[in-house]
Amino acid sequence: MSSTGIPTREEIVERVSALVPVLREQAAWSEENRRLSEETVAALAEAGVFRLRTPVRHGGYECDTSTLVEVAMELGRADGAIAWTSSVFWIPTWIAGLFPDSAQDEVFTSAAPRVCGTNSPTGTAVPTEGGILLNGSWKFVSGAWHAGWQEIAAILIRPDAEPEPIMALVPMTDLSIVDDWHTVALRGTGSVTTVAEDLFIPEHRIIPMGAAMRPQGLSHANADSPVWRTPASLVAAASGVGVAVGLAKAAREVFFERLPGRKITYTDYTAQNEAPITHLRVAEAVNSIDQAEFHARRAAATVDAKAASGEAWKLEERAQVRNDQGEATRLAKHAVDTLVSISGGSSIYLDVPLQKIARDIQAVALHALINPDTNAELYGRVLCGLEPNTLYI
Numbered sequence: 084m085s086s087t088g089i090p091t092r093e094e095i096v097e098r099v100s101a102l103v104p105v106l107r108e109q110a111a112w113s114e115e116n117r118r119l120s121e122e123t124v125a126a127l128a129e130a131g132v133f134r135l136r137t138p139v140r141h142g143g144y145e146c147d148t149s150t151l152v153e154v155a156m157e158l159g160r161a162d163g164a165i166a167w168t169s170s171v172f173w174i175p176t177w178i179a180g181l182f183p184d185s186a187q188d189e190v191f192t193s194a195a196p197r198v199c200g201t202n203s204p205t206g207t208a209v210p211t212e213g214g215i216l217l218n219g220s221w222k223f224v225s226g227a228w229h230a231g232w233q234e235i236a237a238i239l240i241r242p243d244a245e246p247e248p249i250m251a252l253v254p255m256t257d258l259s260i261v262d263d264w265h266t267v268a269l270r271g272t273g274s275v276t277t278v279a280e281d282l283f284i285p286e287h288r289i290i291p292m293g294a295a296m297r298p299q300g301l302s303h304a305n306a307d308s309p310v311w312r313t314p315a316s317l318v319a320a321a322s323g324v325g326v327a328v329g330l331a332k333a334a335r336e337v338f339f340e341r342l343p344g345r346k347i348t349y350t351d352y353t354a355q356n357e358a359p360i361t362h363l364r365v366a367e368a369v370n371s372i373d374q375a376e377f378h379a380r381r382a383a384a385t386v387d388a389k390a391a392s393g394e395a396w397k398l399e400e401r402a403q404v405r406n407d408q409g410e411a412t413r414l415a416k417h418a419v420d421t422l423v424s425i426s427g428g429s430s431i432y433l434d435v436p437l438q439k440i441a442r443d444i445q446a447v448a449l450h451a452l453i454n455p456d457t458n459a460e461l462y463g464r465v466l467c468g469l470e471p472n473t474l475y476i
Contacts, residue, residue: 089139090131092150098130099157106161113164113271114439117264118228123165132158132169133197136176136322138305141191145310147390148321148383155322156379159329160336163443164271170323171225171272175200175234177318179252180311181300186252186288195231195255199224202315202475204248204292206237206279214285215239217251220261225274230255233277236292248292251284258282268446296474309390316475317401319452320408321386324379327453330444331372331415337436338365338422348427361425368421375414382407401476402465409458416444416455 090098109123127133135151137143144150151173158166175198179190190196206219219237227233232252239247261276290301295315305311313321345355352358382404389396423430423441430437447453452475461471 089144092146092153095131095135095144095146095150096153096157099132099154102126102130103157103161106158106165110162110164110271110439113162115270117262117270118273119165119168119226119271124229127165127169133172133176136173136180136310137191137196138180138187138308140304141187141196143191145308147310148313148318148386149380151322152325152328152379152383155325156329156332156376159326159331160333161329162271163326163330163440163447164269166326166329167269167323167443167447168226168229168272170326172197172199172230173322174315174319177310177322178234178250178295178315179232180305181295181298181302182252182290183287183301184304187302187304189288190232190252193231193254197226197230198232198234198252199226199230199255200234202236202250202292202295202319204236204238206235208237208239208249208251208284210239210241211283214283215249215251215289217253217279217282217284220276220278222276223274224277225272227255227260227275227277228273233258235277235279250290250292250295252288253279253282253284266446268442309387309393312390312393313386314396314401314476316452317386317396317404320404321383323453324382324408324411327412327415327444327447328372328375328379330440330447331368331375331418334419334422334437334440335369335372337440338368338426341426341430341435345427355425364421364425368418371414371418371421375411375418378407378411378414382411398471398476399465402462402471405452405458405476406462408453409455409462412444412448412453413455416448419444 109120112120134143135146139145155166155170158169179198201221201224205221206217208215208217232254235251235253237249239249259278264273264275294300300311342356346353347355347358355361385404419441423437426437
């Protein structure tokens with residue numbers, strides 16, 4: 084434990100690594116019930132996973148992004164849904180740190196200070212005395228079943244101004260949950276739809292979306308912390324980039340656990356580990372994992388260095404972080420696909436983890452902000468001297 088009482092990166096990672104066998108045991112329940120088990124949530128809370136991006140003054144750790152990457156990789160080794168949900172909690176928790184201090188005090192001193200959320204502005208808001216009236220629905224809200232608050236995005240409609248995207252903090256008790264998370268992958272994330280109907284939100288729990296994108300938070304207490312100096316889209320990229328790498332590491336572990344005694348059916352190879360094709364594919368997969376890990380760690384290192392220095396972000400640096408997330412995911416998925424391709428027909432049984440890892444990493448790669456092609460195009464566009472075609476950079 085450091086002299087400040089905040090655990091070091093090594094201590095946090097060690098805690099989470101020790102949990103991997105326990106979390107793996109809970110994965111089947113989460114898969115079947117389409118949400119994390121209460122035992123999983125309690126174990127993650129005990130290890131401090133939900134406090135990594137909570138302000139220190141509220142008992143949090145204010146961890147840098149390199150810590151998030153290391154923790155996400157360990158959680159990915161345990162289960163994709165657990166890793167995904169944890170990383171998603173880190174992002175809206177960080178966004179909450181941009182809100183006025185009175186709003187943060189309300190969130191982080193509540194009985195359930197975990198914050199879920201989404202940055203898709205699929206709600207509308209109209210001004211009213213002391214705040215706004217909110218209506219809308221938000222899909223893919225990972226971890227909603229286990230959160231006390233949701234960070235939402237909406238479009239503020241005013242008669243005398245252009246429509247403006249905003250963010251708001253809303254107690255989960257004020258929202259309805261639509262249990263519509265029926266999917267083939269990342270089932271345990273419980274990424275349901277939430278709904279608001281004529282919901283009043285007070286002014287202190289509202290900020291312009293631009294305050295997060297730049298960022299220019301409204302918090303005085305967090306103003307000098309390097310943690311809140313990074314554009315929100317890059318915070319999201321660095322927070323989640325370790326998940327895919329962790330899944331690839333899990334696939335590697337599973338493959339080598341199953342390798343001894345396996346033969347290659349309908350060939351003369353009585354031991355798969357003697358076949359040149361196995362050697363080639365294993366080397367290819369492990370090389371891809373190493374390369375994915377490089378991109379994940381570079382994304383985090385870039386974010387941490389810029390945050391520590393306080394220097395303005397260059398457009399190319401922003402695009403590179405987005406690209407690192409996409410490239411790490413592409414390489415990790417390639418590694419998983421490669422290992423699956425040499426795991427035989429028996430790997431499709433539900434009690435063999437490889438099939439679930441393959442489904443989960445496919446879902447990760449389909450996310451709009453993670454998709455490798457989307458991010459590579461953005462990076463190449465900026466390298467060619469063009470303006471980005473997205474606000475999320």
